Amino acid sequence: MRCTADVRRSHPHRAARLALPAALAAAALVLTGCTTDEPMPVPTEPAPSPTPFREVAPSGDGRLVIGTLLPTDGDTAGLAAAQIAAVEVAVRELNDNGGVLDEPVTVFHRNSGGEPGDQLEAAFADLVERGVDVVIGPFGDALVEQALPLAAEAGVALISTGATGELAGADEGFFARVVATDYLQGLTIGQAVVADGASSIAVIASDDAYGEAIADGVADAAAASDAASSTVVTVTASDTSAASTVADADAVIVATSVALADVTAGMLADLLDAGLSPASLWLASAAAADYSGSLDAGALEGARGALLGADADDEFVERLRFADPFLGGFRWAPEAYDAVLLAALAATVIGDDGGASIIAGLPQVAREGAPCTSYGECLQFLIDEPDAGLNYEGLSGPLGMRVDGDLDEAAFGLAVYTDENRPVRDGNLLTN
Known part of the structure; x- marks a missing residue:
């Protein structure tokens, strides 16, 4: 039998996990133009099993x-x-x-x-x-x-x-x-730094929730590796002097918030003057800005950063x-x-x-x-x-959704700095 159909799903059922609801249980296609003499199979429902998912009472009216x-x-x-x-x-x-x-x-x-x-x-x-x-x-x-x-x-x-x-x-x-989350970004950057072989990691963090969350993520990545340790240096808009003291670390991660944007360029210059190689420098998303107008040409060439947004x-x-x-x-x-x-x-x-x-x-x-x-x-x-x-699997990358609504894996843009001190997207940075 040749047919043109718009077959809708209808079977009232609610369940905690992937038991087929109304939109799926009565038919298997929404299509135009089909050739079949066989009835469409009705999918069977999975056997119920214990799950870690939150269970809530239905509250909708059937129309999203x-x-x-x-x-x-x-x-x-x-x-x-x-x-x-x-x-x-x-x-x-x-x-x-x-x-x-x-x-x-x-x-x-x-x-x-x-x-x-x-x-x-x-x-x-x-x-x-x-x-x-x-x-x-x-x-x-x-x-x-x-x-x-x-x-x-x-x-x-x-x-x-x-x-x-x-x-x-x-x-x-x-x-x-x-x-x-900011924490997950720190964890992901930390994992990348450890994978590069760094054993001593310094985090230059702004004295706020953003800096603290990035630093916590890096610390957990280092602790999980059993081969690296992390140190946190806190800076403020009025005092960034401590930043240059960690230039001898295998890797330095700058985790300063937008509130410190006006002083971050000067802090980076001090770090580089103290002997830090750009190849050992990472910038978290809030600091991964365009420094073409504030640093000498080539100063950041080879430094890396994390970018938000796919x-x-x-x-x-x-x-x-x-x-x-x-x-x-x-x-x-x-x-x-x-x-x-x-x-x-x-x-x-x-x-x-x-x-x-x-x-x-x-x-x-x-x-x-x-x-x-x-x-x-x-x-x-x-x-x-x-x-x-x-x-x-979304357009924005992996979406490992937890019960609390946060992601436990994500994709960040990987930025590499050019000789003009501009970040250029060069692939993705993925949570392990």
Whole structure:
């Protein structure tokens, strides 16, 4: 029999881990043009087994509604535009594949403002009034911390693309992020330094949460190696003199926050003057800036740094430009796209679109299981291998999602400094 069909999935079922929900159990295809005389096989449900995942009560209404809460004006408006376009691309992909839980997905975009305040609170309230289940954003740590209690009260999930710090209230079961924490960045850099053969590692850290988190990650990487040790030197905006005292270490990692940007160049010059080879120098993301106008030519040539935010490949850029032809850049777009697909897959495997269910479902679709890279492919795996689990491999890199909503593996851009003291992306830096 030759047929043209749009076969939807329908079977009401909820379970803790990858038991097939309504969107998957009655049929195996959403397609146009098929030739078959055989009935479509109905996938069997996996036998229940104990899991370490969080279990929550269903709270959704069966229709996934997504919001974005990003700064659409001010200095970071360009970053918001790329993420909003990515969310639109992702939602279109969801709906082209039958939606989520047999229903089309809708999306609303709101302006968070650049700083915590009334703008964010009003925008969040408007999204809640429109019935959102999950919000992509806010972007920075301070904005997320303002939104967290609002999200917990409303039962709305937050998935941030840019909040990297330790956050008060992030453990309430309504928060996750698709960007590595500062600690994980430190761990990943530390692993790379140890792999290079360094036995003595010095971390020049700003006297703040960022510097402390990077230093803690490096220390854990060194301790795990049994072959390296780390020392931390703390600097402030008014006193960077201690930095030059560690120039004889096998590797020096500069972990100064943006607050010390004005003094970091001078500190680097002192380090190099004290005899540190650029090949032994690493710069964490906040310090991995362009120093072409502040250091002598060639001073940093060969130094390495970590970059946040994945590159958008040509195919994805084309999709983004279709959504917004006026985009001036694409940074953080892969992360926003991944956030939407993760939320949709989590709602699918749990069988519920409630905010708590989405966060609880994330480790079930981005950790261990069958690797998949698109919504349609992941859905097909749930049909073909219902007991194998899912491991969504995102555009932004590996997404080892923990129960607490943080990643335990990630990909950073690996920057190598040119003779012009500019960081140029040269591959990726992966957590081991």
